[in-house]
Amino acid sequence: xxxxxxxxxxxxxxxxxxxxxxxxxxxxxxxxxxxxxxxxxxxxxxxxxxxxxxxxxxxxxxxxxxxxxxxx
Numbered sequence: 001x002x003x004x005x006x007x008x009x010x011x012x013x014x015x016x017x018x019x020x021x022x023x024x025x026x027x028x029x030x031x032x033x034x035x036x037x038x039x040x041x042x043x044x045x046x047x048x049x050x051x052x053x054x055x056x057x058x059x060x061x062x063x064x065x066x067x068x069x070x071x072x
Contacts, residue, residue: 019060023067026053030069047072 013021029050036043050070057064 015060019057019062022053022056022060023062026050026057027067029053033070 029046033043033046033050036046050072054064054068
């Protein structure tokens with residue numbers, strides 16, 4: 001396990017803290033995507049971040065079955 005993987009305001013975040021933030025952002029981006037028109041530029045931009053987060057969480061071993069509401 002990596003003891004510290006990101007630096008924020010001079011403090012190091014643990015891997016668990018980074019995963020927590022990623023899950024929270026994944027949930028938040030999905031809520032915004034559900035509010036946006038699918039053919040809009042805003043939706044496409046959010047979708048890029050959604051995919052990035054999905055890859056990060058999957059590689060980190062997070063089971064997305066319950067938390068992925070977009071299912072793309």
